[in-house]
Amino acid sequence: MPILTKEQFEDLAKFDNNPCISIFIPTERAGKDVLEGKGRIHLKSQWKKAAEKLKEMGLDQDKISKIGKPVEDLLADSDFWRHQSDGLALFLADGFFRKYTLPVYFEEYTYVSDHFYLKPLVPMFSGDGRFYLLALQMDRVQLYEGNRYSVGEVDVEDLTPSQLEERVGFDYEEKNLKSKTQNETTGTTVTHGYGAAERDRKNEFLRFFRAVDKGLHEVLKDEKVPLVVACQDYLFPIYQEASTYKRLFPEPVPGNPSDYENMLALHSAALEVLKPHFDKEKEEKMKQFKEMNPGRTSVMVSEIIPAIYQGKVDTLFLQNREDIWGNYNENMASVDVQDGPSSANTSLMNLAAVKVIEQGGNVYLIENEFMPDNSSKMNAVFRY
Template identity: 55%
Template structure:
């Protein structure tokens, strides 16, 4: 799975003054749709529409072939279509091609301009969205790094023992079987011995988890992201006892991790971490409400875009299912707005989002009903002077 990070986003934002094609499609991970290659068919249909539109725009045959070749190769890559997530984002231009398989439920959308359409993916890097998931079993330990919209494996084989036997010795499984057998055959006579074996087992698991904690700490301290643990309920108190990492989330992702794939763990973890991940957005929305109708907020596109250009925007709020078409002249800071997409205009939301992100600001896609100022599709919280 190709995840997207800040460097990828920067690379996309730096492609300009070329014919740029952005394609977003929803995809299915498994089931009948995958067997019937509906994801592949969907892209094929959208690419046909895009190529016809490029011809209408008088794009040369040479450029059209360069843009289309990697897309057509992807359409015919049967192995690729067997491993999908919830959404596929494609960015193609002359001598440029990138694709990202992401756990984001994109709406089908295409965009042709002299820049890529990055609005649907900007929330991936907005706010306090990054975190780690530790999938913990006595037979297997895995670490993932995730955002609200993405998840990927972290290689930790050199950092931690992969299973309890590796930490306490290979006689662990044999002793466990002996203890179970002895407990069932000796009944009540073995109750005290059984309690002792339970304590021994807990001590062994605690030593194993302490080794995991020690091995992970150096890696986790680099970015100090929140760590949420996915394990069975009886194991969580033992790991809490072993844990020394400060940014540890004291609520477990319940259930046996082996019963879920990586995406299932991601979904369960999001339910627990939602308050943490929404923290920055909620704080900025509250600040906008407190300062609304002052010089520290804006709801007019003609005011916001010049402020973006001047680096004055701290946080940009964009209505997620809407678009604002037009042009912005950076020389005289003049904004022209049109009702729909036309030759020569572009998404003003996309332009503003790119510039705010480039300056280190926040960008949030907000449902219409939750916009801070519902009278506008674009709101801004300005930097304090």
């Protein structure tokens, strides 16, 4: 499953055309809903809404059909719908089409404007946890980059040895941590003690892991996110000894990586291990909001939006499943909040979220009852 990269997100944010169509739908991985074509039904419904909006904007049917051709192709692609995750995001314009199958649930939503609507995607790049996952086996080394909603493989084939024998010079399976002999009469296996053989074996693993660590340094040297390791339990202490990465997570993903059905299952297991870390990060940001003096926080949209454009916002909390509509005049640093969406205004939540992400800040989508200050749909912590 290809990851939605921050570069792709920023390209979508910079895309400037009229009209731009953003469509979000829930999808299903398997089961009855897939057989019944629920995903197709959702997409057909949302494209119909988009087409009606385009018609209201004055586009002729030929132009609408041209923009919607990729959607019609998807609706006819049976194989595509058999390989879905939890959500599908589509971005369309004249001569432009991008689709992202992602392990995050989207409510049905369609947005037509002169820019794309990216608010449902921003937690993938802020607050909710970017990390690296190292799947470590004696005959295979794989590195993944992920967050709570997506995961993709990072090519390290030219940087790390792919198996232990490349580093230690012989097939690791020819020796065991324990010396074993078989009773020819009973067929039972007799296991002898550890001793020197075990120490030699550990040294072989250590040499291999140091070579892996050295290769990973080329990818991780400037990173400040957790690296969680999936490996057999007895190997993890040895990798800890070999690793020089300062943010190596102290708990491994249990079990051999090959025991997991696929990359999504391994990703899910990694998230379970990392959950306390990411929950703590969000809780600390919320605690900051409540404990800082009033000059370092705000719940007023008229203050927060200009502060974002000045690069002052460190953390933005947005009420989930809600929006704020209006316009922002950057020259006047003034915000005009309006009652609802119209062809003359924009989503101020989308505007704010995208800008904070571009500046390297944190954005959290929070249910109303858990907002730091739920008297407002938008809360912010300032950098200064």
